[in-house]
Amino acid sequence: MHLIFATSMVPDGTPKSGYEIANAAVLDALTRAGCRMSVMGFAWKGREERKIADGTVVLGELEPRTEAASGLTKLGWLARAMMRGMTFSSAKMLRASPGDVRRALEGFGRVDGVIFNSVQFAGAFRQVFADLPCIYVAHNVEHFSALQSADAARGLVGRFMFRREARLLKALEADLCAQARFVYTLSEDDRRLLGVDDDRRSAVLPLVAHAPAVSGPGERQTTHDAALIGTWSWAPNRIGLDWFLEEVVPHLPEGFRIAVAGDAPADLAQRHGRVTFVGRVPDAVEFVRSGMVVPLISRAGTGVQLKTIETFELGLPSVATQSALRGISHKPENCIVADDPRAFAEALVRAAKKPVDLDGRAFHMAQRKALDTAILHGLDQAGFNRRDKAA
CATH class of the missing domain: 3.40.50.2000 (Glycogen Phosphorylase B;)
Incomplete structure (x- = not known):
């Protein structure tokens, strides 16, 4: 079973943000389930010591943090978002064209399906994968988070932008959930908010992060x-x-x-x-x-x-x-x-x-076992046959 992991930022061997740690956990679990995984997305601009794995296609470099981009770059993202009627986060992905993505997909050879990792990449390029069955990994209910951010914004421009994102994200997430053969979420509440709280349609992925530490009181150097x-x-x-x-x-x-x-x-x-x-x-x-x-x-x-x-x-x-x-x-x-x-x-x-x-080992092992069980359930429900059982 050959699946494409379509994501905004490709793993580069040094996961730092929560998003990257979650991606690594999901990819590892899919591999343990017997899937052959190829990855497509962007590399983190300016990050040193990258270790891009074999089977990964990098479509270009991207600075995903809005606050780290120049004013001119932000204006470019905003202009593309307004002209294309898409979210600000998906407009960032347009450093590559649909043609670039299509050629990258063709370069992978035979592909059995695509896993859309969060909404950003899918919001820009999902039509390229229209002929492939898909699974959607919902890291968050993005439209709900955008509404919360709009309520907390301190300026009129910020509130307008977050409310615009929320409106577009709600439609995009509904579209992805409708298209997907199966949806993975990261919490039980998110299944309900996305309207997929049926075991035949979705499952929660209990994540793991780092190898657990073993220490007792007084064994750490605290400052x-x-x-x-x-x-x-x-x-x-x-x-x-x-x-x-x-x-x-x-x-x-x-x-x-x-x-x-x-x-x-x-x-x-x-x-x-x-x-x-x-x-x-x-x-x-x-x-x-x-x-x-x-x-x-x-x-x-x-x-x-x-x-x-x-x-x-x-x-x-x-x-x-x-x-x-x-x-x-x-x-x-x-x-x-x-x-x-x-x-x-x-x-x-x-x-x-x-x-x-x-x-922390007991917590880690319980999370990993539950993660593997949820991944296998989703693959089975989506009709993706696997070579092996999870380790």
Whole structure:
């Protein structure tokens, strides 16, 4: 069974964002299921030390982060989106033409089907694959996240753009779900929001991130009371960060050491002097292990929070909102749940005073087993015959 994994960003051997980690987990599970996988998409512009796997076609380089692109580039994306009546995120994909994509597809030889990985690539090029049966991997309910971002936007232009994205994304997601022989989501709620909550139509993929760490109390070198990392340019993540900084941090005692990693606007450091913003870090795992406790602060979005899965695999103590636990079937004992800002702050203080690390291997193994089961179920329902059973 030869399947094409059609994605915005191709794996390059160094998964850093949650999206890339999820892609690696899904591709590995499909390979374990006996599928021959080929990949098509764009390479991350400017990233060094790429390791593009055999069977991957790179259609060009792309800077996926809107905030990192030049003003002229953003205007070009916006113009293409308006002219083509497509989403801003799909307009970025038009660095390649449908003809380029078609020639790349023909170069793979015989293909049995396509897996559309999220909406961005499919929104630009799905007509090229119209003759192939498809599976859709919904990382999020994108239109719902766009609506949440519109509500949180602080300017008229931002609200207009997010509402436009939401309207177009809702139609695109409905189209993809209707076309697909099967839909994979990353949380149970997303099946309902997409209207595919039928076991014959969809399944939830419990993801894995890194190999679990094994450590006990006192075995980590900690330099912060709380350490959190994320892609803060993504609007749903920024909503959670703003909530944490503006509503939780004021309830924390003076001297409580908080470090935030990941790209963040400079004005945040100016407005929140009690928090240390360290920018991008060379090793995300070592950074979160440097905190006594990990705050899991999601307040918006859909899909699953990869930072939650990573934290649980590493066995680290955490305080989480209910939103941060979406898509998680088992909560470790060293995770405290709190949605009220004061309660969240109090839980952080308690956890930081006596951090309790767990062995994350049981969580990792349970997630991987459930992931393989869901992948096999979807392939069977889609009529894609496999060579082997999952390992």
